[in-house]
Amino acid sequence: MGADERLVESWDGKDYERHSSHQRRWGGGLIEELPLRGDERVLDLGCGDGTLTRSLADRVPQGVVLGVDAAPGMLETARAKCGPNMTVRLLDLNALAFDGEFDVIFSNATLHWIHDHAPLLAHIHRALAPGGILRAQFGGDGNCPNLTECVRRQMAVPPFAQALAGFRWPWFFPGVSEYEELLSVSSFHEWRAWIEPQEQSFPSAEAIAGWIDNPCLIPFVQALPADLRKPFRDAVVETMLARTRRPDGTHLEPFRRMNVWARKTV
Numbered sequence: 001m002g003a004d005e006r007l008v009e010s011w012d013g014k015d016y017e018r019h020s021s022h023q024r025r026w027g028g029g030l031i032e033e034l035p036l037r038g039d040e041r042v043l044d045l046g047c048g049d050g051t052l053t054r055s056l057a058d059r060v061p062q063g064v065v066l067g068v069d070a071a072p073g074m075l076e077t078a079r080a081k082c083g084p085n086m087t088v089r090l091l092d093l094n095a096l097a098f099d100g101e102f103d104v105i106f107s108n109a110t111l112h113w114i115h116d117h118a119p120l121l122a123h124i125h126r127a128l129a130p131g132g133i134l135r136a137q138f139g140g141d142g143n144c145p146n147l148t149e150c151v152r153r154q155m156a157v158p159p160f161a162q163a164l165a166g167f168r169w170p171w172f173f174p175g176v177s178e179y180e181e182l183l184s185v186s187s188f189h190e191w192r193a194w195i196e197p198q199e200q201s202f203p204s205a206e207a208i209a210g211w212i213d214n215p216c217l218i219p220f221v222q223a224l225p226a227d228l229r230k231p232f233r234d235a236v237v238e239t240m241l242a243r244t245r246r247p248d249g250t251h252l253e254p255f256r257r258m259n260v261w262a263r264k265t266v
Helices: 013-018 021-033 051-059 072-081 117-127 145-155 176-184 205-216 218-223 226-244
Strands: 041-045 064-069 086-090 102-108 128-139 190-202 251-263
Touching: 013 072, 013 205, 021 051, 021 102, 021 128, 021 190, 041 051, 051 064, 051 072, 051 086, 051 102, 064 072, 072 086, 102 117, 117 128, 117 176, 117 251, 145 205, 145 226, 145 251, 176 190, 176 251, 190 205, 205 218, 205 226, 205 251, 218 226, 226 251
Parallel strands: 041 064, 041 102, 064 086, 102 128
Antiparallel strands: 128 251, 190 251
């Protein structure tokens, strides 16, 4: 299927699996950094297709890993990766209600989908056992500037503008000082926040279009009437391809990844 022929209207774990190699690479690096003994209880927030959740489970063979995600289509793919010490569960991350059950809470490329991080950090702190750590990475200030510009441009064009009136922007991309303020008033007393610039090179138009389609455009497509979904998608993809194309035929998009580490001391 070519870059101009797709329309992904809901979260699809298999499709995401095919087009998320950069997220997996970044998340794999985070997992390698975790100082795991092998018997921890781990919670993966936004487990997606389950690839990183499986990696976490392999790192804690005497422990347990629970992956949670709000998308049934993602969990359908993730369940195929479950083993004796890995389970997944459908759960809205805004409704976390665990109490001291985890030694590590991990999240990769997910928390920018949550608008209000003050209650999220409170839920995470409560879910951790004393001494437990949070390690998360998600979109930060300036993340994916080309995609943001192309989407906003189409949102301002009739008839999309009328159809998306009142639509809530789906991503929270905070700066370091903004996130430090959130952490400073949270229950965490030990924490760090920093932004790591990344540049992602997509090898082809099909590759970058696959990432745009799933997960980026799904909230916009779902908010549009059926007859406007593919025209909106095609307009965004066309402008993105032109904006990000390099002379060698690859496509480049800058990412800025917010990194958060925090420990529960009490």
